[in-house]
Amino acid sequence: MDTLENMKNAINYIEDNLEAEIDYVKVAQIALCSQYHFQRMFAFLIGVPLSEYIRRRRLTLAAFDLQNSNEKIINLALKYGYNSPDSFSRAFMAMHEVTPSKAREKGISLKAYPRVTFSLSIKGVVEMNYRIEQKNSFTVVGVKQRFSHINGLGESIGKMWSETPQETISQIAGLGNGLVGVYSGMYEDNTTDYYIAAITESDSPETLCKLEIPSLTWAIFEIIGPMPTAMAEIWGRIFSEWFPTSGYEHAEAPEVEWYSNGDLSSSDYKSEIWIPVIKK
Structure with a gap:
C-alpha cells in the first residue's frame, strides 16, 4: 500500500472520529509511519498542523449543526471535544467571528474548512541532489x-x-x-x-x-x-x-x-x- 493510500486511510479515521477522541498514535499507525513523521508531513503538505486541522473541522461541523438542528449548545460543546460551553464559545468565536447562538440566525456568514483530500500529481522531472x-x-x-x-x-x-x-x-x-x-x-x-x-x-x-x-x-x-x-x-x-x-x-x-x-x-x-x- 503506497503513501497516498496510507494518508487517505489516516484522514478517513480522523473524519470518522471528529465526534470522538482522536488517537494520534493510531493515526500514525494507520499511515504506517511514526507519529512525529506523520505530524511533520501533514503540517507541510496541508499547511496547518494536524491538531489545528482537527479543530477547524470540528468547528465547521458544529456550525452546520447549529444551523440545521435545535441541539443545545452545551451538547454540541461536548460532542466536539470541549469541556464547557464557554471554551466552545471562545473557540467558535475565534474561527467564525460570531457566537454559537448568533450562528443560528438566518443570513449569518460562517466559515467552512472542507475535508482534506489527497490526489496523485505527476512530479519528479526536476532532479533533487x-x-x-x-x-x-x-x-x-x-x-x-x-x-x-x-x-x-x-x-x-x-x-x-x-x-x-x-x-x-x-x-x-x-x-x-x-x-x-x-x-x-x-x-x-x-x-x-x-x-x-x-x-x-x-x-x-x-x-x-x-x-x-x-x-x-x-x-x-x-x-x-x-x-x-x-x-x-x-x-x-x-x-x-x-x-x-x-x-x-x-x-x-x-x-x-x-x-x-x-x-x-x-x-x-x-x-x-x-x-x-x-x-x-
Whole structure:
C-alpha cells in the first residue's frame, strides 16, 4: 500500500472520529509511519498542523449543526471535544467571528474548512541532489525565538533575520564556519523554536542560546539559487516528492538550514537543508 493510500486511510479515521477522541498514535499507525513523521508531513503538505486541522473541522461541523438542528449548545460543546460551553464559545468565536447562538440566525456568514483530500500529481522531472550522511553530535549557538506553525511561520522567521542586529549576526558567524537556521521541532502547542546560529565547539557567550544536537543520520539536500525562493521550493519537494518514495521517515530531532558565504540573491548561491531521518 503506497503513501497516498496510507494518508487517505489516516484522514478517513480522523473524519470518522471528529465526534470522538482522536488517537494520534493510531493515526500514525494507520499511515504506517511514526507519529512525529506523520505530524511533520501533514503540517507541510496541508499547511496547518494536524491538531489545528482537527479543530477547524470540528468547528465547521458544529456550525452546520447549529444551523440545521435545535441541539443545545452545551451538547454540541461536548460532542466536539470541549469541556464547557464557554471554551466552545471562545473557540467558535475565534474561527467564525460570531457566537454559537448568533450562528443560528438566518443570513449569518460562517466559515467552512472542507475535508482534506489527497490526489496523485505527476512530479519528479526536476532532479533533487541529496546525500545521506551520518554526523556526530554537534552544538549550535545563537539567538532564538518561538513562533507559531499556524500563523505565518516563514514570514516570522524572515522578520527575525531582518531585525536581528548585524553586530549579533557577525558575532554568531564568528563562532563557526558560516550560519545555520535551526528548527527545534514542533511543540504540543504548535510552536517551534527557531535559531539563527553557528555550529561551533567554542564556549557559548552568556548573551546567546545553545542547542545540543545528537548523533544522527541526515538527508542533506543541496540547493543552488537565490534565497528564500530556492530553499522554499526544496522544502516543499522534500515532503511532497522525496519522503513518499525514499524509504526514510523524519526522525524526531531538529532540522537545519545551512547557508554559505556569498550573495543570497545570486542565481548560483549555495545552501542546504538537513533533515534527520531513520529507515522505515
